Amino acid sequence: MSKKDWWIFLVTAFLIxxxxxxxxxxxxxxxxxxxxxxxxxxxxVCIGLSMLMGYAGQISIAQAAFFGIGAYSSGILTVHFHxxxxxxxxxxxxxxxxxxxxxxxxxxxxxxxxxxxxxxxFGVIVNIIMNEEVKxxxxxxxxxxxxxxxxxxxxxxxxxxxYYLVWGxxxxxxxxxxHVLHSRVGxxxxxxxxxxxxxxxxxxxxxxxxxxxxxxxxxxxxxxGSLYTHYMAFINPSSFxxxxxxxxxxxxxVGGMQSLWGAVLGAVLMTFMRNEWLxxxxxxxxxxxxxxLLIVALFVPKGxxxxxxxxxxxxxxxxxxxxxxxx
Amino acid sequence: MLTVKSIHTYxxxxxxxxxxxxxxxxxxxxxxxxxxxxxxxxxxxxICGLIQPRKxxxxxxxxxxxxxxxxSIVPKGIALVPEGRQIFATLTVEANLQMGGYIxxxxxxxxxxxxxRMLERFPILNERRQQLAGTLSGGEQQMLAISRALMSRPQLxxxxxxxxxxxxxxxxxxxxxxxELREEGRTILLIEQNARAALNIAxxxxxxxxxxxxxxxxxxxxxxHQEVQRAYLGKGAKQIVDA
Numbered sequence: 001m002s003k004k005d006w007w008i009f010l011v012t013a014f015l016i017x018x019x020x021x022x023x024x025x026x027x028x029x030x031x032x033x034x035x036x037x038x039x040x041x042x043x044x045v046c047i048g049l050s051m052l053m054g055y056a057g058q059i060s061i062a063q064a065a066f067f068g069i070g071a072y073s074s075g076i077l078t079v080h081f082h083x084x085x086x087x088x089x090x091x092x093x094x095x096x097x098x099x100x101x102x103x104x105x106x107x108x109x110x111x112x113x114x115x116x117x118x119x120x121x122f123g124v125i126v127n128i129i130m131n132e133e134v135k136x137x138x139x140x141x142x143x144x145x146x147x148x149x150x151x152x153x154x155x156x157x158x159x160x161x162x163y164y165l166v167w168g169x170x171x172x173x174x175x176x177x178x179h180v181l182h183s184r185v186g187x188x189x190x191x192x193x194x195x196x197x198x199x200x201x202x203x204x205x206x207x208x209x210x211x212x213x214x215x216x217x218x219x220x221x222x223x224x225g226s227l228y229t230h231y232m233a234f235i236n237p238s239s240f241x242x243x244x245x246x247x248x249x250x251x252x253x254v255g256g257m258q259s260l261w262g263a264v265l266g267a268v269l270m271t272f273m274r275n276e277w278l279x280x281x282x283x284x285x286x287x288x289x290x291x292x293l294l295i296v297a298l299f300v301p302k303g304x305x306x307x308x309x310x311x312x313x314x315x316x317x318x319x320x321x322x323x324x325x326x327x
Numbered sequence: 328m329l330t331v332k333s334i335h336t337y338x339x340x341x342x343x344x345x346x347x348x349x350x351x352x353x354x355x356x357x358x359x360x361x362x363x364x365x366x367x368x369x370x371x372x373x374i375c376g377l378i379q380p381r382k383x384x385x386x387x388x389x390x391x392x393x394x395x396x397x398x399s400i401v402p403k404g405i406a407l408v409p410e411g412r413q414i415f416a417t418l419t420v421e422a423n424l425q426m427g428g429y430i431x432x433x434x435x436x437x438x439x440x441x442x443x444r445m446l447e448r449f450p451i452l453n454e455r456r457q458q459l460a461g462t463l464s465g466g467e468q469q470m471l472a473i474s475r476a477l478m479s480r481p482q483l484x485x486x487x488x489x490x491x492x493x494x495x496x497x498x499x500x501x502x503x504x505x506x507e508l509r510e511e512g513r514t515i516l517l518i519e520q521n522a523r524a525a526l527n528i529a530x531x532x533x534x535x536x537x538x539x540x541x542x543x544x545x546x547x548x549x550x551x552h553q554e555v556q557r558a559y560l561g562k563g564a565k566q567i568v569d570a
Contacts, residue, residue, distance in 0.1 A: 184425075184429070187418070187425060187429075191415050191426050194415040194416060194418065195414075195415055195416075197377065198415065199415075199426070200377060200397040201397060201406075201407040201409055202427060202429045202475070203398050203400075203401030203402060203479065204398060204426075205398040206398075208398075
């Protein structure tokens, strides 16, 4: 990790850490902690997706499906098989990773955006399975009676505990991704994104890397899905459909594709918009999303995160310049 | 070192290379010239594994490589300086060079050492090592592309139209670098449209026309050849207006 990223990491961790203390005393905003739990879960999905989009240059329209695979794996294993939630989570992640691998091998060997097409179809298939396999998934009416998570024999019940748990996962995910990006593998990924043919000429196995990043993004989404399941204690297929896959894409694009911080920012911002600020538009909110995407694509193509350095004192950024993702 | 035996490459139904054969010996500088669409880049891409030939054999140091993917060919010792440079514009100069040493996974010291050697050799790159590669001038980018390729410590260096899009003076400089590399004992396959400059520094040359090798021989000999002079050097053409 570069010095700049460490600074942002520490500052962000601090802000996230004190956030509940600031909002909880005020009644009208105290439920923001709950919103932030969801934002954290979505941020985890978006970090994985940002690795895929921003660094491997591929688009997946099935992140909600992988999110759902994690959610339903955790749900089904704990409800029907009484498995420990902490054991079910890696099972779901392994399943999601395996499915992504199967899907990625043919789709990513081809050049161009075949992955987008393949994942579009795949997302729909997964959603149909969730709706039809009533015996296991509960069908459209959902899966109920999912146990919560517990640490050391004590169930995590309080919203605050969930908040810190979920954001702990987010920061661990970020650390992991930063580590990957600042290694030889990360440099290779950026090279693929930049000039695929030239990367190949350097001896980079481009297809294999793209598959690996896709698998990684699926695993992130799946772990987020498991957290979601145990937090909600109830899941139904409508949380994992195409609309949600597109929501995840939007979050990453609005926040900024070329930066992991953009993924986090986008997830938080969009979650607040969806849950808090866009209620007035009711069914028309899709129009607002469309407008937002257009504005971002036209005026801030690098995402909102690219505007942040202008707001902050420039001292922090001067040491390494304002260039993005410097190794 | 490199032997290409009657290679046939297709793009779908288009027969791009119709039985091309060539040979590059150890320490030789061999050039391949030809007009647009003759199949020069197709041949390069076939050698480097970016396209697979339908028929024919490519042998590198005695072993067939025609069915290997590029990521297996690079470690065998072939490095490509791609057409149009194709540097990684949003990466720094230093990161570009490190990418060149990609195949040397666990040899950090070697990469560091090579990196310093490249920066010493091209002081302009040293000055700009922390700059994004996209901000370099065309000539500097070409130097970067060449040194990036050298970072993999190749046995054979393949240069695909290094003079493309460069000012004549810069082209001269790039050709000087190529000549220096040859004098250091490197084996080079140089693909060029600039026939005169390429043949001047090459040991041997091949002339490619519509997917076939139509002429081959020593560099200076080809320079004198009537066909080459007519087709590529613009001499001996019928004068329409007498000066």
